[in-house]
Structure formats: C-alpha cells, structure tokens
Amino acid sequence: xxxxxxxxxxxxxxxxxxxxxxxxxxxxxxxxxxxxxxxxxxxxxxxxxxxxxxxxxxxxxxxxxxxxxxxxxxxxxxxxxxxxxxxxxxxxxxxxxxxxxxxxxxxxxxxxxxxxxxxxxxxxxxxxxxxxxxxxxxxxxxxxxxxxxxxxxxxxxxxxxxxxxxxxxxxxx
Amino acid sequence: xxxxxxxxxxxxxxxxxxxxxxxxxxxxxxxxxxxxxxxxxxxxxxxxxxxxxxxxxxxxxxxxxxxxxxxxxxxxxxxxxxxxxxxxxxxxxxxxxxxxxxxxxxxxxxxxxxxxxxxxxxxxxxxxxxxxxxxxxxxxxxxxxxxxxxxxxxxxxxxxxxxxxxxxxxxxxxxxxxxxxxxxxxxxxxxxxxxxxxxxxxxxxxxxxxxxxxxxxxxxxxxxxxxxxxxxxxxxxxxxxxxxxxxxxxxxxxxxxxxxxxxxxxxxxxxxxxxxxxxxxxxxxxxxxxxxxxxxxxxxxxxxxxxxxxxxxxxxxxxxxxxxxxxxxxxxxxxxxxxxxxxxxxxxxxxxxxxxxxxxxxxxxxxxxxxxxxxxxxxxxxxxxxxxxxxxxxxxxxxxxxxxxxxxxxxxxxxxxxxxxxxxxxxxxxxxxxxxxxxxxxxxxxxxxxxxxxxxxxxxxxxxxxxxxxxxxxxxxxxxxxxxxxxxxxxxxxxxxxxxxxxxxxxxxxxxxxxxxxxxxxxxxxx
Ligand code: SF4
Numbered sequence: 001x002x003x004x005x006x007x008x009x010x011x012x013x014x015x016x017x018x019x020x021x022x023x024x025x026x027x028x029x030x031x032x033x034x035x036x037x038x039x040x041x042x043x044x045x046x047x048x049x050x051x052x053x054x055x056x057x058x059x060x061x062x063x064x065x066x067x068x069x070x071x072x073x074x075x076x077x078x079x080x081x082x083x084x085x086x087x088x089x090x091x092x093x094x095x096x097x098x099x100x101x102x103x104x105x106x107x108x109x110x111x112x113x114x115x116x117x118x119x120x121x122x123x124x125x126x127x128x129x130x131x132x133x134x135x136x137x138x139x140x141x142x143x144x145x146x147x148x149x150x151x152x153x154x155x156x157x158x159x160x161x162x163x164x165x166x167x168x169x170x171x172x173x
Numbered sequence: 174x175x176x177x178x179x180x181x182x183x184x185x186x187x188x189x190x191x192x193x194x195x196x197x198x199x200x201x202x203x204x205x206x207x208x209x210x211x212x213x214x215x216x217x218x219x220x221x222x223x224x225x226x227x228x229x230x231x232x233x234x235x236x237x238x239x240x241x242x243x244x245x246x247x248x249x250x251x252x253x254x255x256x257x258x259x260x261x262x263x264x265x266x267x268x269x270x271x272x273x274x275x276x277x278x279x280x281x282x283x284x285x286x287x288x289x290x291x292x293x294x295x296x297x298x299x300x301x302x303x304x305x306x307x308x309x310x311x312x313x314x315x316x317x318x319x320x321x322x323x324x325x326x327x328x329x330x331x332x333x334x335x336x337x338x339x340x341x342x343x344x345x346x347x348x349x350x351x352x353x354x355x356x357x358x359x360x361x362x363x364x365x366x367x368x369x370x371x372x373x374x375x376x377x378x379x380x381x382x383x384x385x386x387x388x389x390x391x392x393x394x395x396x397x398x399x400x401x402x403x404x405x406x407x408x409x410x411x412x413x414x415x416x417x418x419x420x421x422x423x424x425x426x427x428x429x430x431x432x433x434x435x436x437x438x439x440x441x442x443x444x445x446x447x448x449x450x451x452x453x454x455x456x457x458x459x460x461x462x463x464x465x466x467x468x469x470x471x472x473x474x475x476x477x478x479x480x481x482x483x484x485x486x487x488x489x490x491x492x493x494x495x496x497x498x499x500x501x502x503x504x505x506x507x508x509x510x511x512x513x514x515x516x517x518x519x520x521x522x523x524x525x526x527x528x529x530x531x532x533x534x535x536x537x538x539x540x541x542x543x544x545x546x547x548x549x550x551x552x553x554x555x556x557x558x559x560x561x562x563x564x565x566x567x568x569x570x571x572x573x574x575x576x577x578x579x580x581x582x583x584x585x586x587x588x589x590x591x592x593x594x595x596x597x598x599x600x601x602x603x604x605x606x607x608x609x610x611x612x613x614x615x616x617x618x619x620x621x622x623x624x625x626x627x628x629x630x631x632x633x634x635x636x637x638x639x640x641x642x643x644x645x646x647x648x649x650x651x652x653x654x655x656x657x658x659x660x661x662x663x664x665x666x667x668x669x670x671x672x673x674x675x676x677x678x679x680x681x682x683x684x685x686x687x688x689x690x691x692x693x694x695x696x697x698x699x700x
Contacts, residue, residue: 008531024474053356057381059696061406061487063356068476071469085354100699101309101327102380103359106351132403136384137316137323138305157406159486 026073027161033168034079040171041080045091049081049171051121052090052114056107057100057139061157062124066094069160076164087113093120095147098130099140111147119150123163128152176202176254183221189214196254198422200571201634203257211260212272215245218256219276224248225552227255228634228645229282230660231290233319235264241292243269244647245279246634250570255634262292271297278552281667289386291315304379304699307332316387317658339365339373347681351380358695362684369680374673381699389659393628394420394494397656401646402489404661405697409485410443411639413492415646416659419635420494423650424626431618432496433574438509438611439488439497441604444640446475448597448604449520451692455594456527458686459536464526471519478512481505496623506612517605524598537590541687543675544588553671555642555664557691560596561588567638578610588675590690600640628654641665641694663697 041049055063069076070083084090087110099107111120122143125131129142140146153166177196184192184204192214193205206214218224224247232242240261247256262269271294273280281303283294288302291313302310311328315321344367351359359380365373385404389397394416401416402409414436421428453468476486483491483499491499501509527533543553548561558565559582566582568575583599585592632649642664651657672691676684 005531024470024477054352055356055358055381055695057383057696057699058358059403059406060358060694061403061409063358064407064487067356068469068473071473072466073470073473083356097381098383100380100382102304102306102382103351104309106359106380110352126403132400133383133385133388136388137321138382138384156403156489157487159480 024073030074030161033164037079037081037164037168037171040168044171045080047080049092050084050090051081051092051094052084052087052110053094053096054103054107054110055096056103056127056143057097057133058124058126062096062127065155065157065160065163066096066123069163071160074160074164076160081167087111088115090114091118093118093147095120095122095143096124096127098126098133098136099143099146101138101140104140104146107143107146120147121151121153121167122149123153123155123158125154125156128154131156176200176249176252176256179249179252179254180204180218180256183217184214187213187217189217197631198633200254201257202252202254203259205259208260208262208269211243211245211258212270212275214258215247215272215279216275218247218258222247222249222251222256224250224256225278225549225554226276226282227552227554227643228647228660228662229279229286230647231262231286231292231317232649232658233290233317234261236319239264241267241290243286243292245272245282246647248565248570250565253571267291268293268295270295273297277550278667281670289315289317291318301334302379304382306379307334316384321387334377336363336377337373337375341367343367344372360695364681364684366681370678371676371681371684372678374676374684376669376673378669378695379699381696383696383700385700386659386661389656392656393654394626394650394656397659398493401661404700405663405665405694406487407447408443408639408641408644408663408694408697410439410488410491411637411644412646412661413489414440415635415637415639415644416648417492417494417635418637419633419646419648420650421626422633422635423631423648424494424629426624426626428496428624429619429621430574431500431615431620432622434611434614434618435497435499435501435622436492437574437578438501438608438615439483439491440637440639441607441611442475442479442482443488445516445601445604445608446472446479447640447692448601449475449516449523451597451689452520452523452527452594452601454689454692455537455590455686456533458689459533461527461530461533464523467519467523467526471516471523474512474516474519478509481508493623495626496621498622500620500622501612501615506615509608509612513605513608517602520598520601520605527594534591536683536686537594537690539587540590540683541675541679541690542587542589543671545586547674548588548671551670551674552667555638555668556583556593556596556600556640557664557668557671558642559583560585560592562586565643567636567643571636577614578607580607590686593690630654639664641692641697642668661700663694663700665693665695665698668693669698
C-alpha cells in the first residue's frame with residue numbers, strides 16, 4: 001500500500017506549482033501599509049493581534065471579505081493579525097450583522113468569555129444601527145445596543161483593503 | 174396544449190370538479206379549491222407532475238376578503254409552468270388540513286406558515302418554530318399578519334426548543350454552535366452518535382433571522398432591490414434578478430435584449446466565483462490547503478473582475494426593475510475575455526490537482542451520500558439535487574433568454590461529496606462558455622439597457638437559477654406599486670435538511686466536508 005502511494009507521488013511529481021498572480025496584483029501601497037500595520041501590532045500588542053469573529057445576522061457578504069483578508073494576496077497574518085477559533089485567545093471581537101434577537105445572548109456570552117483587556121469592532125453598515133435592516137421587529141438595531149463598540153469599519157461590505165486600512169489607522173492612534 | 178388544458182385534463186381525470194383555474198401568465202397557473210379539496214389536488218399534482226412542493230406560503234387578505242390565502246406551488250416541466258393550488262382559510266382561528274403527511278416537501282413550509290401567520294396546519298406533528306426562537310419570542314405574535322404589533326419584551330415563560338432525542342446505550346450528543354470556530358454564519362448542529370458514526374443530526378437555524386419578508390412590505394421596487402441584494406450576500410445578483418423578474422412580469426413589457434444578455438453574464442459570474450470558492454472549501458476541509466489557497470486567489474480575481482465591470486465585487490446595484498444599470502462596452506468585453514482565459518486555465522489546474530490526489534478522492538468518494546429518493550422526498554433543489562440524480566435546472570426548464578445559448582445542465586447520480594464537487598466543476602466550465610457566448614451576443618444587441626416602468630397592482634412569481642439553486646420570489650404589489658407581500662424561497666431552506674440526511678452513517682469529523690459540499694446559506698434560510 002505505502003509503496004503504491006510513494007510510486008504515485010513520484011510519478012505525479014510536485015503538485016504545488018508556482019502560481020502566477022498576474023491580473024490580481026496587489027495595489028502598490030499594500031507593502032507599505034503592511035509594514036506600518038506590523039509595526040503598530042508589534043508596539044501595541046506585543047507582536048500579535050488576535051481577533052475572534054461573530055456573525056450576528058449578516059448577509060454573509062462581510063464574512064466573505066474578512067476571509068479574503070487572509071487569502072494569499074492580502075495575507076493579513078503576515079502582519080501579525082490572526083483570526084482565532086476561541087474567544088479565550090482573542091484581543092478583539094469583530095462583529096458583523098445587525099444582531100438578530102436570536103444571537104443577542106450568544107454575542108454577549110462570546111464577549112464575556114474573552115479575557116481582559118478586550119474591545120469590540122463592528123464591521124459592515126448593518127452592524128451599526130442595523131443599516132438596511134433598521135426597524136425590523138427581530139433585530140437589536142446594531143451591535144452598539146448590546147456591547148460597547150470601539151471601532152467601526154464601514155462598507156457594505158468593506159473590501160479587504162478598506163478593512164486593513166481602517167485597522168491600521170485605528171492601531172496607529 | 175397550453176398549461177390550462179394540461180392541468181384541466183389532470184384534474185378531470187380524477188373527477189375533481191368545481192375548481193376555478195386561471196392563468197395570469199403563460200408560465201403561471203392558479204387552481205383555486207376549497208379547503209376540503211386542497212390536499213387531494215396537491216397530492217394529485219405532486220404525483221402527476223412529479224414535482225416536489227416548490228414553494229408554499231400564506232397571505233393575509235383579511236382586510237379584503239376576511240380570510241387568509243394559502244398557496245402551494247408545483248412545477249410542471251412539461252407545461253413549462255408553475256402550478257399554484259390556493260385555498261382560503263378563515264380569518265378567525267385560521268387552520269387548514271396539513272398536506273405534509275402525503276407530501277413531505279411541504280413540511281417545513283407548514284411550520285413556517287404556522288409561526289409567521291399563526292395558521293395551524295392540522296395534523297402536522299412538528300410545528301416547532303424555525304426562526305422565531307421560543308427562548309426570545311413570546312407566543313402569539315405573528316409577524317406577517319397585517320395587524321402585527323411587535324411584542325414589548327422578550328419571552329418570559331422559559332419555553333425552550335425541543336430537540337429530537339435519540340436514546341440508548343452508548344449514544345451521546347454533541348452540540349455545536351451557534352458560534353463556530355471559523356468565520357462563518359451561525360447555526361446549531363446537534364449530533365447523536367454511537368461510537369463514530371452519526372445516527373442523527375438535527376440542525377437548528379434561524380439565528381440570522383432579520384424579518385426580511387416583513388421589511389419588504391410597504392417598500393417600492395427600487396427600495397426592495399436594495400434589500401433583496403442583502404438577503405444572502407453571495408447571491409446578491411441571483412436575488413435581485415428573481416425579484417426583478419417577478420415585478421417585470423407584472424408590469425408587462427419585455428425588457429431590452431441587451432439587458433437580458435447582460436443578466437446572463439452577471440449571473441454566470443456569480444456562479445463562477447462561488448463555485449471556485451466551494452471547490453477550494455472542499456479541499457480545505459480535507460486538509461489540502463494548497464489548492465484551497467489557489468482557489469481563494471481564483472475567487473479574488475473574479476471578485477476584482479466584478480468590481481471592474483460593475484463597481485461592486487458582489488454584483489450589487491446592477492439589476493433594476495426594467496433592466497440593468499451597468500453596461501459592458503467593447504473595452505470591458507476585452508477585459509473579460511482576457512480574465513476568463515486565465516481563470517479557465519486556473520480552474521482546470523485546480524481540478525487537476527484535486528482529481529489526481531488519491532487522498533483527496535478517497536475522502537470525497539462515497540462520503541455524505543444523499544440518495545435520490547430522499548432528495549426527492551425532501552424537495553432538494555439546485556446543485557445538491559443535480560448531484561443526486563435530479564436534473565432540474567431552471568435555466569433549462571424556463572429557457573427564456575437561456576434558450577439562445579448552448580450549454581448543458583449538470584447531472585451526477587451518486588449523491589456524495591464527490592458528485593457535488595463534480596457538478597460544480599462541470600458548471601464552472603459551462604458558465605465560462607456562457608459568458609463567452611454572451612459577449613458575442615452583446616455585439617449584435619441594440620444599446621438600450623432598460624425601460625421605464627409604471628407601478629401597477631398584481632402578483633407574480635419571479636425566479637432565477639442562482640448558483641446554489643432556484644431562488645423564487647413571489648410578490649404582490651398593491652396601490653402605488655408598493656409591496657404588500659413578498660415571499661422569498663431560498664434553495665437552502667430545504668437543502669439544509671438534505672445535509673442532515675447526507676451525514677448519517679458518516680463520522681463527525683467528516684461533517685465539515687459534507688457541509689461544505691452543500692455550502693448552504695444561513696441568511697438565505699433564515700431571512
Ligand atoms: S454590511 Fe452589507 S454586506 Fe455586510 S452583512 Fe450587512 S448587508 Fe451584508
């Protein structure tokens with residue numbers, strides 16, 4: 001069995017090929033942005049800034065863009081920012097969505113599970129004040145009605161570059 | 174034979190008399206029956222048309238007729254028509270006899286109707302709330318009734334959702350969610366396992382409920398487009414298209430051919446970026462990260478292309494009732510051509526990487542099987558259905574503009590993760606071809622992008638075969654063209670249940686893989 005696997009891998013050769021990212025090149029300012037971001041993260045958070053994300057009723061557009069921040073192009077991790085699986089490991093809570101009533105308790109519990117010091121970032125227009133879902137019978141009308149919010153990243157959804165720039169501007173303050 | 178005669182013949186063959194049939198459009202037909210005949214007629218159409226319930230909803234007509242109206246829609250592929258069966262339900266203590274025991278695909282819709290309207294489906298054993306969670310929502314408040322007033326506070330009676338329980342020696346439960354480890358929507362999954370294999374999975378959703386259908390009431394169509402684009406962000410275009418279709422059907426005039434062709438182009442771009450994303454997601458969930466990262470680059474390149482063409486990475490702000498806002502000129506056409514060549518090459522390379530990996534194929538092959546019969550019974554649609562041997566694709570069933578394109582609908586038979594993966598591979602190639610074809614067709618179209626529309630009253634069903642499956646939007650416009658009722662049906666609504674069957678007998682660690690192979694929408698389901 002294992003000899004077959006070995007044979008097969010030899011026959012196939014290397015599967016990881018060099019990928020040509022032409023056509024999706026990064027904006028030239030990216031490297032500068034990244035270096036500044038890294039400096040800020042090092043200074044303020046001792047090398048790494050960990051974020052826990054919670055969706056409280058987003059349309060999933062914002063999640064798509066947050067995930068894109070970690071793709072090999074933007075690769076936000078290389079600047080010291082990471083999205084973590086547990087609130088216990090997080091410095092900040094990143095919240096999307098207008099807070100559906102069903103998510104209010106889960107959001108609070110996630111926040112409570114985080115160690116101090118901690119703060120909340122909202123991302124996307126509907127996370128602040130409810131945006132387009134404002135006035136619905138089933139939302140809390142934005143994250144600020146449930147938790148104290150320190151930073152807001154506007155957009156519907158904000159694209160990865162906007163997310164990175166807003167984080168940088170905030171961390172440099 | 175037109176759809177009217179076709180359905181009349183079916184009803185006559187079973188001697189169902191005294192029904193009123195009307196066909197407001199060539200692809201919509203309404204059979205109005207009494208409460209006593211409702212179940213009979215639905216069962217008959219369900220069998221004879223070989224159609225699951227495609228959508229099912231109620232409407233509060235008490236102000237006009239003193240009653241509620243309940244609709245159940247089937248699809249006749251042969252007559253190229255949606256067939257609605259409709260009954261009036263009394264305004265006081267509304268109830269009707271459940272059809273779910275004969276037609277299982279109606280079950281979830283009946284639950285939904287019960288919670289949103291307070292109309293009881295008599296005889297349906299499971300009327301637990303789907304979206305208005307018992308823990309927060311007090312009893313007796315029905316948001317889609319016209320006289321709804323939101324409750325002052327939260328539920329205080331300590332009511333809790335009752336999960337189905339599996340009991341027996343060695344059986345344990347694993348509850349997961351609503352908050353998950355990754356960057357993903359909220360859902361609660363409760364596994365019952367005996368040793369490794371899952372013997373029951375109950376999925377509790379509704380966490381992202383925002384009250385979309387109520388929000389849409391009273392809006393005009395321009396405001397509504399903005400909202401429907403935000404029901405499920407990865408299907409922004411599919412939703413705006415289905416909604417615009419519905420209103421345009423009511424208003425009458427054909428929209429310009431150029432707009433129709435552009436809609437094909439954008440809809441296929443949406444399919445393309447999402448399918449590429451899923452191919453990567455499936456790779457990621459077997460721990461094969463190189464192709465997963467590669468796929469995320471492909472997705473990014475399509476999002477950038479979208480932005481370049483329309484100003485929106487997620488194709489928002491393109492559709493309006495009456496046509497489209499964003500044209501594609503010669504220069505942009507060249508940009509697409511060039512980008513597609515590279516995207517196609519990359520997708521082929523990605524496929525190659527995955528298909529030639531024994532360990533990948535081993536993980537996806539025969540994992541998470543959804544059997545054809547189960548899929549039929551549940552009313553599964555879209556990619557998941559096509560992977561389980563049900564060939565329905567609305568682009569073929571109602572060709573409209575797609576009739577002038579050459580493409581094939583995907584079909585696989587085994588219903589496993591590999592089949593759903595293959596359906597996506599197949600569809601990406603067809604999408605690329607469709608985009609190329611639409612660029613050619615644009616050359617021959619006039620420049621007109623949209624027509625002016627005047628508000629009018631009426632009802633109509635709009636649809637789009639979006640990347641997950643058919644998105645259906647049934648709208649009633651009232652005075653001044655304001656929305657009185659808008660029923661949204663996302664393919665995820667019933668496909669989630671398909672997932673809960675597909676994982677049976679699989680081990681819990683394969684759940685993420687099964688889940689990704691369906692890639693269903695939380696917000697589309699929760700509304
Ligand atoms: S801000 Fe916009 S994109 Fe983000 S979740 Fe809300 S509606 Fe969706």
